[in-house]
Amino acid sequence: MRRTTARLPIAALAALITAALAGCGNPTAGGSGSGPLPEASADMDLKGVTLTVWQSNTLQAGYKTLFEEFEKETGARIRSEVFPDPYESNLLTKWTTGTRPDLMVFQSTASYLQRLNPKKNLYDLSGQDFVAKQRFGLADSASVYDGRNYGLTLEPPSVFGLWYNKEVLAASGLKPPTNLAGLHTVCAALKRKNPGVAPLYDAGGDQWTTQILPFMLWADAMKGGLQDGLNTNKARWTDPAVVDSLKAYKKLVADGCFNKNLRTGTYAEQEELFAAGKVAMIPQGTWVSADFVKSVGVERMNKSMGWQALSASTPTAAYATTFSVQMPRTGDRKREQAALAFLKFASGPAYQKFVDVQKQAPTLDGFTTPAEVPEATGAAYAALQGGTDSAPQLFAADFGPFPTYMSKLINGTSSPEQVAGDLQAAWTKSAKAVGLPGF
Template sequence: MRFTKRTAASVAVSVLAAGALAACGSPTVPSSSGSSASALPAHSASMDLKGVTLTVWESNSVTAGYKALFTAFEKATGAKIDQVVFPDPFESNLLTKWATGTRPDLMVFQSATDYLQQLNPAKNLIDLTGQPYVAKELFHQNKYASVSGGKDYGLSLETPSVFGLWFNKQIVAKDGLSAPTDFNQLVSACQTIKKDNPGVSPLYDAGGDQWTTQVLPFMLWTDAMKAGLQNELNTNKAKWTNQAIVQSLADYQTLIKDGCFNSNLKTGTYAQQESEFESGKVAMIPQGSWVSPDLVKAMGVTKMNQEIGWQAMSTSTATAAYSTTFSLQVPKTADTKGESAALSFLDFASGPAYQTFVDTNDQAPALSGFKTPANVPDALLANYTALAGSGYPQLFVASYGPFTTYMSEMIDGSATPERVANDLQQQWEQSATALSLPGF
């Protein structure tokens, strides 16, 4: 799944997927190449679609950029777009409707491997392999986002979500620190901040909302995943009880015991995490790039650039985990007009109109040939740099279950790191078996 504050709070599954950089040691997932196997209905960004209604399935949290594209497409082509919004939990609600055999003309849905497989893409989605916009996708999303069996079934317009340590520049500088790039530095920074700033919490996590507690372990085990553990998990050559995973969980537990987190760790919320961080009462928060718009809204870009920094971090290296986001997918409906309109929308969305999407979302472009808006904050630009440099995708072929629940149990002391890892493994085995994955 796409791990964001918008979806993780309501869907307790932590399967992440992302496009891999060639230099980073690619996960074991077939990449897209060649051209589409079958001829597609006629389509173009400027096609006359008067009288055609395009039904789109989407979540209740799609970005404003999509809505801007829908409006512009209606004006340019004469088509009418009917947006069908699914409430949270978005993914399961959409898949329930999908299981009835009902199909939209277009979907804004998860590009992660495990979700894509549930759609049976070879049978139910139009193969977009070889379409010009696929080659334009940056961050290698054309190799892993919405890819199954070597074929590409989606167009990704959003940049991947990046995980890292957001920090207060003033607190870090006052204490003579550098932003931590590994776990030992994080522990040392915690001790220094506690000593020199009695009223400041070194870290804040939101055990009350639960979903945020997955981020730091996810960051910590990235080094091991990059070193080969991810491929071994995906091919059933390793288990989630691997020592590197257990240690990542134990490291989180160490930070609790050392008093590095907020005193209300068990009950804290994401909103409180954000507020306390903005006000300087918290020095550091492990979070995804999705937190940036909230910080901008509260602080403004100028103040955010002055006070907030970002650093990639894992157990022993400055490596950033990242995950893919939604993609646009075109179901097979046997309705030539509908399929043609949906494909025309992809042409339109990836053409000159895409700059509007980027500007509306205040994001870097996920397609080549477009410009990053000038008002993107420096910390978010650092996220994008990590994508092209130290970043490593976490891409798993199955689900490892309700990690949020397991983390809550570890935080309240009712579960050990070893127990959590064992629960992850049991869920992984069940999911792989249900998906009939080879080798399991």
Template sequence: MMRRRTTLLTGCTALALALGATACGGDPVSAGGGDKSLDGQTVTVAGVWSGSEQKNFQKVLDAFTEKTGAKTRFVSTGDNVSTVVGSKIEGGNAPDVVMVPQVGVLQQFAKKGWLKPLSGTAQQTITADYAPVWKKYGSVDGTLYGLYFKAAHKSTVWYSPEALTQAGVQPPKTYDELLKAGHTVSDSGLAAFSVAGQDGWTLTDWFENVYLSQAGPEKYDALAAHKLKWTDPTVVKALTTLGKLFKDKQLVAGGQKQALNTDFPGSVEKVFGPEPEAGMVYEGDFVAGVAHDQYGKAIGKDADFFPFPAVDGGNAPVVSGGDAAVVLKDAKNAGAGMKLLEYLATPEAASVWAKAGGFLSPNKKLDLASYGDDVTRATAKSLVGAGDSVRFDMSDQAPAAFGGTKGAGEWKLLQDFLRDPSDPKGTAAKLESAAAKAYQD
């Protein structure tokens, strides 16, 4: 299952060109210089990554081995991290480190007493080198447990430069301009947007960007924590705004019915595949990986992005997701696991994956020259430059029953709304009913 977090295709997966990575000062990165103090120890790391993501993370683990002497072993959990890790803990075979893909899961692990607070060294690095928002999302009840090593930028609209040039359209700055540009693209022969309605998570991302810009960060935080009800007028207003796009057959490729039968990879194909049907597709920076890997598009030339535009005079939104490294308290080698986290907190570790491609780091000390191409650098600059205005994916902060389950909760209700956007107020009431139950359980 393709998740909006960083499960399969987060970051521009094959964008790394032949640039060498550099550390903050611009010198070539080396994982050497360690004291080999962990010789003979093995750190087991569990996470959702597979394929190219797992291979690239292994390069980071290999650099840690070179630096410290510790061996590493990566175990891919698939999407259901909570269940897999829980069964390993019960079986007395807990991994030392888990790369947690959702704030809600990190909070769940902490409340079960599974996590070890980060060391003073790791905390000092995070405080110095990361925007405070990342410390907030890694903490539970004031204790810092998680280090956000890998991030996603989920406020990017990807487009075919050829399609927009043919229509005479420039990347829009506001949501109203976005819809106007969409109609112009449609008039030139292509639908404006390819919408991946078969995957409910993409619709939550649409909503979150509109809501963050339109209602503002304080309301966003309150709704994410369910301190604000989904029946609030700001939610109805955001749904109404989104509904204008969803119900416009000129804007959505194939209309609502086809959108509901289009998954995320299919939505990218409709813009960048051999037979384009639309000029634009909204999703995170990981769109570039599909466009490049599957369809050979040169990023920055055949495929490019513009920031998700501001809605109703608000600020342009920056919604993110990410994977947080945590150390399990009852792990056999938790000490060495914490040393790995201290390493992952450094720009040196981040640069290893930045060089390999398919990666964004929230570490503001990572030299942007470490990234292999201008588009990835621009995406990273936007993410880091947003500072504390970044907001984590709202549905990833919710209990999985509401924000992360196929065919249920927010995913299903927004699919129903895409099918029939005529009653935003009724949809808001259904969302509130589902949220209230999930947050109570």
């Protein structure tokens, strides 16, 4: 199974990028400044204009479809500049040279936006129609910095939850757990009733997936105010809620709830064994849906796969914003006009085709969710609309290479308290580097 673009947000949230990012760019580069947005329309004639777009090497098909349709409609040309993994750090390295694209598909979290010095280097899109049309609270959470909106978000947030095999749980007379205590109960029952199936699978070999369950378990505390406390330096990562989530992960390992090859397991094997019914549950993000649609199809997914919100005490779903399309200031008025025309085109009638190609819920009002969206994925999206409680993960700074810390926890070389201390040390360093108030 292929690695999807959408897995990047969770990995990116934990990446600590240290190379001269506070200023984010050569002050003489491009056309940065405070000039207003140009006038533009989605169907204007743009023959002879070429727009450079920065993107990852695993950009999803929906974006490519939009680029092609935009070229056909307006006569403009899209020149893609592709960055290899690690996408974010490679893009930011080039950004610091002063080079600017006309558009970029980049992370929408505040911790990344601040590295771009958005007030100087990006156009504020707050007054655009598509911002008001955003669903899932994205107008307040995605590409927002200092009260301004700097991006068009076309993908729904990545929702973290427990994907479970309906047939495996039903065969043992079990229902999906909604909290940590229930997870322990289901694990113990499965080991007793169906020892040939791993209750949980995590990919310690790939590392990045091991962050997801802690994100889920601390969602209750973050929603309760811990996240705001961290962002304002009124709380610390050594808070009991964080330490307890790490202790809970370690206990699940000690109790034999995970796959036997936890230390070397891979994302690809996680998805393969879960789809085959050899794993009962996986903590994952909604990005896995596209892989499952390709490997087993929607009909099979609806029959065998379910999704459940889960946190320490309540069925609260943690979620994170994904990529947005941002419009840097280049100083070339004609290209800036064309770039805004693309944003209007992408959020207009062309957006339904993007949604259909992506097989996702629309992030803008006025569009239809395709029938190919699996029921489990739909349940995760419903968590963002009041069907289940939810909590955004909106951290204003970085907390270090969390996958590396989790690897040490799994290997027994770091305790939960030491991992929490590492998170705090990285957080303080990052917050000071970017000038976060209160640090």
